[in-house]
Amino acid sequence: MEHKRNQDANLINEKYIESLVVEQRIIDSVKPSLKTNYFGSEFDMPILTPAFSHIGNINGREKTGLYEYSVAARNLNMLNFVGMMENEGFKDIMDAGAKTVRIVKPYADNGKVLDQFAYAKEIGAFGIGIDIDHIFANGGYDVVIGEEMAPQSSDMIKNYIDTYNLPFVVKGVLSVSDAVKCKEIGASAIIVSHHHGRMPSAIPPMMILPEIKKALEGSDVKIFLDCQIATGMDVFKALALGADGVAPGRAMMDDLNAEGTTGVEKFIRGMADELMFAMGNTGFDKVENINDSVIHRLNG
Numbered sequence: 001m002e003h004k005r006n007q008d009a010n011l012i013n014e015k016y017i018e019s020l021v022v023e024q025r026i027i028d029s030v031k032p033s034l035k036t037n038y039f040g041s042e043f044d045m046p047i048l049t050p051a052f053s054h055i056g057n058i059n060g061r062e063k064t065g066l067y068e069y070s071v072a073a074r075n076l077n078m079l080n081f082v083g084m085m086e087n088e089g090f091k092d093i094m095d096a097g098a099k100t101v102r103i104v105k106p107y108a109d110n111g112k113v114l115d116q117f118a119y120a121k122e123i124g125a126f127g128i129g130i131d132i133d134h135i136f137a138n139g140g141y142d143v144v145i146g147e148e149m150a151p152q153s154s155d156m157i158k159n160y161i162d163t164y165n166l167p168f169v170v171k172g173v174l175s176v177s178d179a180v181k182c183k184e185i186g187a188s189a190i191i192v193s194h195h196h197g198r199m200p201s202a203i204p205p206m207m208i209l210p211e212i213k214k215a216l217e218g219s220d221v222k223i224f225l226d227c228q229i230a231t232g233m234d235v236f237k238a239l240a241l242g243a244d245g246v247a248p249g250r251a252m253m254d255d256l257n258a259e260g261t262t263g264v265e266k267f268i269r270g271m272a273d274e275l276m277f278a279m280g281n282t283g284f285d286k287v288e289n290i291n292d293s294v295i296h297r298l299n300g
């Protein structure tokens with residue numbers, strides 16, 4: 001039987017992002033800088049690539065879409081993310097030369113998780129992490145491309161963090177409870193995300209973000225965010241509400257499909273230009289100064 005109720009977290013999220021509106025503060029405003037620092041390295045913008053996987057060779061081009069956007073990340077000096085893949089595929093990504101965080105799947109075969117972290121470290125990954133929001137399916141654990149997933153305890157994640165001595169990113173945090181656990185076990189960053197709407201009626205990431213920001217105040221944990229980010233103004237809203245970095249997802253797919261690296265570079269540059277416009281119009285000259293005092297909510 002079909003659900004009669006709207007439980008689509010993507011639609012709920014889009015409406016929420018659209019309901020956030022921005023006041024203008026232009027007098028005394030100057031051209032802003034997008035420079036950002038993560039884990040001791042400087043990046044040219046607070047826009048990140050999404051942790052994608054399984055994008056093969058597109059339109060007859062020789063390299064995979066993952067490699068193509070990783071080259072764009074290197075050229076634009078952005079922090080790069082990739083998701084589920086075997087070690088061989090990750091080696092290709094590293095050849096693109098971007099500072100890359102490898103988000104490993106929560107495989108039931110924990111040896112495979114450890115092996116993928118160890119390999120990432122061995123070949124010079126910038127960081128590692130795990131997506132904790134792709135474990136359950138209706139009725140049990142999910143099986144992704146033939147691989148069963150398994151729950152991740154605080155102790156398991158702490159063990160990953162303590163073993164590899166690399167920036168560690170927990171992807172798929174959507175509550176203060178999980179965010180605080182990540183802080184307590186020593187994660188370097190979290191990605192506030194509902195993984196393109198896996199859970200029906202999931203709270204919009206930007207709605208829970210201010211609470212998470214408050215709960216992590218005074219810690220070094222970086223807060224990243226994704227889900228339905230499509231414009232520089234979307235990035236601005238997330239930064240204002242407490243994010244340190246923001247990733248578009250499927251919104252960049254058409255440009256990636258059409259023109260590979262060039263398409264992604266155009267898409268991201270456009271987004272960065274829109275972000276600068278938003279910062280200029282609101283009087284914020286630096287990314288770290290952006291705050292929520294300019295954000296209002298329609299009907300809210």
Ligand SMILES: Cc1cc2nc3c(=O)[nH]c(=O)nc-3n(C[C@H](O)[C@H](O)[C@H](O)COP(=O)(O)O)c2cc1C
Pocket residue numbers: 050051052053054055082083084085103131171193194195196197226227228229248249250251
């Ligand atoms: C083709 C594709 C593959 C993905 N693979 C992964 C993955 O392996 N690991 C992961 O953590 N997230 C994965 N994601 C989720 C994205 O990292 C991101 O959370 C999501 O796409 C954000 O939502 P949006 O596409 O609506 O912006 C994937 C998304 C897509 C579209």
